[in-house]
Amino acid sequence: MPEAQPRNIVEQFFQTMRGMLEGPVVFVREKIVEPNQQHYPWYHQKFRRVPTIDQCYNDDIVCYTEANFQYKRDKQVENEILSILRHRFEDCMMYEAPDHAEKCKDVLKQYEDATTNWFIKYGDLGAYHNVKMAYMKQKHRMIWERRHGPVGSGMKQEENE
Amino acid sequence: MIFSALRKLKSHPTFHAILRRTYCDHRTFPLQPSRFQWIKFKDLMYFYIGIGVIPLTIITFVTNVFVGPATLSDIPEDYTPKYWEYYRNPITRVIARYILSDPQQEYEKYLHCMFEESERAALLKIEEMIKNRMEKKCDYQAYYYRQVLAKYYRIQRYNAEHLKETRGD
Numbered sequence: 356m357p358e359a360q361p362r363n364i365v366e367q368f369f370q371t372m373r374g375m376l377e378g379p380v381v382f383v384r385e386k387i388v389e390p391n392q393q394h395y396p397w398y399h400q401k402f403r404r405v406p407t408i409d410q411c412y413n414d415d416i417v418c419y420t421e422a423n424f425q426y427k428r429d430k431q432v433e434n435e436i437l438s439i440l441r442h443r444f445e446d447c448m449m450y451e452a453p454d455h456a457e458k459c460k461d462v463l464k465q466y467e468d469a470t471t472n473w474f475i476k477y478g479d480l481g482a483y484h485n486v487k488m489a490y491m492k493q494k495h496r497m498i499w500e501r502r503h504g505p506v507g508s509g510m511k512q513e514e515n516e
Numbered sequence: 517m518i519f520s521a522l523r524k525l526k527s528h529p530t531f532h533a534i535l536r537r538t539y540c541d542h543r544t545f546p547l548q549p550s551r552f553q554w555i556k557f558k559d560l561m562y563f564y565i566g567i568g569v570i571p572l573t574i575i576t577f578v579t580n581v582f583v584g585p586a587t588l589s590d591i592p593e594d595y596t597p598k599y600w601e602y603y604r605n606p607i608t609r610v611i612a613r614y615i616l617s618d619p620q621q622e623y624e625k626y627l628h629c630m631f632e633e634s635e636r637a638a639l640l641k642i643e644e645m646i647k648n649r650m651e652k653k654c655d656y657q658a659y660y661y662r663q664v665l666a667k668y669y670r671i672q673r674y675n676a677e678h679l680k681e682t683r684g685d
Contacts, residue, residue: 392584397604398597399588416634417627424623 402428408486419487426486430477437473440466475506579606 361367405425411418444466447459475496480488496506503510583606591597599620600613650656 388581388584391582393582394584395586396589397586397601397609398591400597400602401591414634414638416630420627420630 408490423486426489433473433477437466437469440469575607 358370361370402425405421406418407425408419408422411422440462444459444462447462448455451458476493477489480492500506585606586601586604586609588604598613599618600609603609603612647658650658
């Protein structure tokens with residue numbers, strides 16, 4: 356984006372200062388550095404999908420280890436996704452400053468849903484957990500839901516009959 | 517030829533004064549403040565600049581100007597990148613390529629170790645179960661059982677065959 360023309364002498368002064376600082380740096384970069392650099396690629400590693408923990412046999416350590424590594428990678432990805440959604444909400448809030456309550460509702464709802472889902476899947480497991488603990492957490496949650504209804508509706512009392 | 521030149525140098529007039537006056541003059545201790553801190557400072561400064569600053573600056577300059585960082589690109593079809601091509605900085609690539617080992621290889625080695633340990637654990641589990649059962653029921657002559665190790669029998673057989681071949685019946 357080209358810079359706007361200076362409207363007065365103060366802006367002219369600051370633009371001259373900026374030019375003085377940027378000039379040598381840009382000159383060195385464009386004339387000395389860029390022509391001599393080599394161009395070669397680097398890639399993002401793509402990992403193949405392996406069977407998840409629910410497809411492994413009980414005593415299959417190899418399957419379990421691979422599922423564990425895949426789980427850790429997926430958890431990192433989900434952390435980053437949550438971080439991006441959080442940044443989106445914060446940027447929206449900072450931009451819309453006085454009336455962010457109405458304007459950022461969708462973004463906030465998306466972020467809150469993502470946080471809830473993240474907590475359902477990974478929350479309360481501790482810092483040093485493995486894929487089996489997460490799987491067991493899901494199993495316990497499903498059993499609880501089968502006995503007491505959806506999460507958040509409270510435990511049913513024992514009926515005396 | 518060299519020694520004759522050095523011999524002539526020894527009898528040069530400039531050395532006469534030094535050689536003659538060192539041990540018979542009125543020698544005193546020079547009364548001046550200690551220059552230790554200044555000399556030590558110079559030592560350390562030259563050391564850290566000569567061993568640290570200059571080589572690192574040269575390396576950084578050469579890698580950033582003449583080699584440059586890599587550009588992120590899509591993996592082309594039917595090409596699996598080498599394991600050092602997943603890094604951007606050229607120094608990191610060199611370290612990954614020549615010093616560290618292939619992560620894929622290490623991963624597969626680790627899986628194999630896990631498998632072997634799991635096999636060993638399964639065997640141990642069965643042994644423990646048998647011992648436990650024998651202890652509980654007390655109906656097996658485990659106390660009197662001595663395990664036959666085939667290893668020593670094999671050694672004996674090998675030696676016997678060797679002797680038979682060399683010495684005959």
